Amino acid sequence: MNNTVIDAHNISKVYNPETIPVYAVNSVHLHLARGEFAALVGPSGSGKTTLLNLIGGLDKPDVGEIFINGVDITKLSVNQLINFRLHNIGFVFQSFNLIPVLTAKENAEFIMLLQGRRKREREKRLTQLFKQIGLEEKMNTRPAELSGGQQQRIAVARALASKPQFVLADEPTANLDSNSASNLLDIMAKLNAEENMTFLFSTHDPRVIERAARVITLVDGKITVDTAPTGSLHIKHEDAHSEKI
Amino acid sequence: MIFIMAWRNIWRNKMRSIVIMLSVSIGLFAGIAVLALYKGMMRSRVRTVIDAEISHIQIHQKEFKKDYDPAYTLQAGDSIQAIIRRMKQVKFVARRSITQGMLNTPTGSAGVQINGIEPDIEYQTSQLREKIIKGEGFHSDKKNEILIGKKLADKMKLKTASKLVLTFTDTAGNIVSAAFRVAGIYQSQNAPLDEVVVYVELRTLSALLLVGNSFHEIAILLKDDDDLLFVQRELEQRFPGYLVESWKQISPETELLVKTVDEYSYIIIIIILFALAFGIVNTMLMAILERTREIGMMVALGTTKSKVFLLVLFETILLTIAGTPLGLLAALVVTGYYHKHGLDLSGMGKDMMASFGFNTIVYPSFPIEKLLAIMLLVAGTAIVASLLPALKALRLEAVKALRR
Numbered sequence: 001m002n003n004t005v006i007d008a009h010n011i012s013k014v015y016n017p018e019t020i021p022v023y024a025v026n027s028v029h030l031h032l033a034r035g036e037f038a039a040l041v042g043p044s045g046s047g048k049t050t051l052l053n054l055i056g057g058l059d060k061p062d063v064g065e066i067f068i069n070g071v072d073i074t075k076l077s078v079n080q081l082i083n084f085r086l087h088n089i090g091f092v093f094q095s096f097n098l099i100p101v102l103t104a105k106e107n108a109e110f111i112m113l114l115q116g117r118r119k120r121e122r123e124k125r126l127t128q129l130f131k132q133i134g135l136e137e138k139m140n141t142r143p144a145e146l147s148g149g150q151q152q153r154i155a156v157a158r159a160l161a162s163k164p165q166f167v168l169a170d171e172p173t174a175n176l177d178s179n180s181a182s183n184l185l186d187i188m189a190k191l192n193a194e195e196n197m198t199f200l201f202s203t204h205d206p207r208v209i210e211r212a213a214r215v216i217t218l219v220d221g222k223i224t225v226d227t228a229p230t231g232s233l234h235i236k237h238e239d240a241h242s243e244k245i
Numbered sequence: 246m247i248f249i250m251a252w253r254n255i256w257r258n259k260m261r262s263i264v265i266m267l268s269v270s271i272g273l274f275a276g277i278a279v280l281a282l283y284k285g286m287m288r289s290r291v292r293t294v295i296d297a298e299i300s301h302i303q304i305h306q307k308e309f310k311k312d313y314d315p316a317y318t319l320q321a322g323d324s325i326q327a328i329i330r331r332m333k334q335v336k337f338v339a340r341r342s343i344t345q346g347m348l349n350t351p352t353g354s355a356g357v358q359i360n361g362i363e364p365d366i367e368y369q370t371s372q373l374r375e376k377i378i379k380g381e382g383f384h385s386d387k388k389n390e391i392l393i394g395k396k397l398a399d400k401m402k403l404k405t406a407s408k409l410v411l412t413f414t415d416t417a418g419n420i421v422s423a424a425f426r427v428a429g430i431y432q433s434q435n436a437p438l439d440e441v442v443v444y445v446e447l448r449t450l451s452a453l454l455l456v457g458n459s460f461h462e463i464a465i466l467l468k469d470d471d472d473l474l475f476v477q478r479e480l481e482q483r484f485p486g487y488l489v490e491s492w493k494q495i496s497p498e499t500e501l502l503v504k505t506v507d508e509y510s511y512i513i514i515i516i517i518l519f520a521l522a523f524g525i526v527n528t529m530l531m532a533i534l535e536r537t538r539e540i541g542m543m544v545a546l547g548t549t550k551s552k553v554f555l556l557v558l559f560e561t562i563l564l565t566i567a568g569t570p571l572g573l574l575a576a577l578v579v580t581g582y583y584h585k586h587g588l589d590l591s592g593m594g595k596d597m598m599a600s601f602g603f604n605t606i607v608y609p610s611f612p613i614e615k616l617l618a619i620m621l622l623v624a625g626t627a628i629v630a631s632l633l634p635a636l637k638a639l640r641l642e643a644v645k646a647l648r649r
Contacts, residue, residue, distance in 0.1 A: 093542065097542040113246045
């Protein structure tokens with residue numbers, strides 16, 4: 001059985017190609033297996049968010065192919081991509097991005113409703129998820145009445161509700177205090193362990209990096225360091241050759 | 246879910262939404278008030294035409310109306326009248342003799358239409374009694390009395406009891422002149438008619454015209470307007486040799502006026518809604534702009550474009566329709582009040598309104614029959630107003646919207 005979830009081949013994204021080209025992502029190869037808990041790190045402007053957007057099908061690379069579960073998403077149309085994201089990818093954003101007019105439960109239920117899941121299935125899944133994130137009491141509360149940490153936990157529940165192939169989280173702890181961040185990481189790690197869910201998150205946060213099973217370092221759009229799932233380290237040189245330490 | 250979100254979204258900025266809802270309410274109220282006023286005016290005009298001028302149906306000799314030759318009387322008019330009287334739909338039947346002539350006084354002359362009437366019946370059929378503003382009207386014991394309109398009286402400087410001479414041609418082709426005394430001055434809601442129509446007794450005119458017991462016109466007033474077509478068809482079948490016309494055929498300008506005003510009233514509503522649509526579009530564009538990031542996030546999560554479109558559409562429709570009940574209620578209450586008490590428009594120019602045949606007291610009537618069309622127009626406005634904001638929302642690229 002193929003265990004690969006994300007397989008990106010030589011992808012590049014260039015801004016201002018006709019004036020002053022800026023390589024946000026430059027010839028990146030990335031391979032993520034099911035159940036990985038990986039952190040994408042690097043300084044600001046290194047291309048972390050762009051790479052996540054490309055892998056998440058929110059943007060298209062100028063060069064290269066991205067296979068998600070064997071499907072080349074660079075070949076999909078806008079509408080096909082929307083549908084693909086709906087059924088395969090969970091997103092967690094830095095600033096929570098919950099829908100303010102919906103309750104915590106409705107926010108988490110949103111994707112399942114878009115997918116047309118039955119009520120019984122939704123209820124079962126949401127009850128389980130809210131228990132896992134420890135917010136059973138807040139199911140009918142609107143986001144404005146929740147703390148940042150609680151909102152981000154709801155966002156994680158929303159991302160996981162439909163059991164996607166993997167979850168992309170763009171700096172999920174950036175706006176959280178250390179307790180909330182630690183709590184969120186516990187939840188994500190628990191879900192990763194319990195549901196074998198694949199996580200890829202961009203971060204600056206050493207607490208997140210510390211908890212990640214794999215750390216991918218991005219500098220100027222290129223992967224410079226990639227620790228293997230086993231804990232071994234690959235240092236990648238400019239010429240794209242790698243050596244195992 | 247999309248519908249619930251749309252409903253909740255319109256309450257995110259309460260003040261802004263309430264302003265738009267009130268605009269819709271006021272616009273709708275204004276539109277319906279205009280419609281109700283027009284309906285009241287048109288009803289009043291049609292009622293005047295039926296009850297005070299023409300009646301529902303008139304019967305003539307087929308040649309008579311070509312040039313009002315008094316020789317074309319209704320043969321067997323009495324028996325026709327008797328048959329019509331027996332019809333259950335008929336309220337009143339009046340017979341009239343009509344000729345054209347000159348009215349002469351020592352100070353001048355004027356062309357007139359002389360209507361020979363039976364006063365007691367005519368008072369019921371065309372409300373002539375109520376129109377008399379000076380004098381007592383016809384006296385059964387006096388001969389050669391005449392009723393003239395106020396406008397003609399003013400023009401010819403005639404008063405009650407003044408003498409005048411009517412000159413016309415009889416059926417033998419002789420010019421006949423007869424002296425009459427003004428028994429009353431009437432004023433109807435149709436000033437142009439007041440200037441040309443004079444009333445004398447039928448027997449007097451028939452004798453002068455040498456038509457004996459014959460007459461020229463049968464006017465029929467029905468109990469119910471809805472029976473018009475049925476009774477007209479019935480009479481046409483029974484009396485194929487005569488000209489049986491409804492008020493719509495006799496006064497096509499009234500029918501045209503009603504239809505035209507009906508269309509104008511829709512145009513007014515459309516203009517009001519069109520103006521409102523700009524306010525709605527502006528509000529929705531602001532709402533979309535404020536929620537760029539949120540919509541981008543929704544698209545990123547997998548919300549299809551059709552669902553984003555539906556969200557904006559529902560929001561716009563709800564925002565528009567939410568103001569509708571208040572507008573309708575206000576229109577219902579205000580038009581209901583004036584329908585009962587009447588709205589005095591004499592300030593707009595009593596003479597001017599009378600010259601067009603309108604009563605200055607208007608009883609606006611809530612246009613219930615147009616309610617569905619109005620609601621469809623409101624819904625149409627909401628849909629049209631939603632297009633631009635929806636297009637704006639659809640053009641949002643998730644990745645760019647999320648950066649905001």
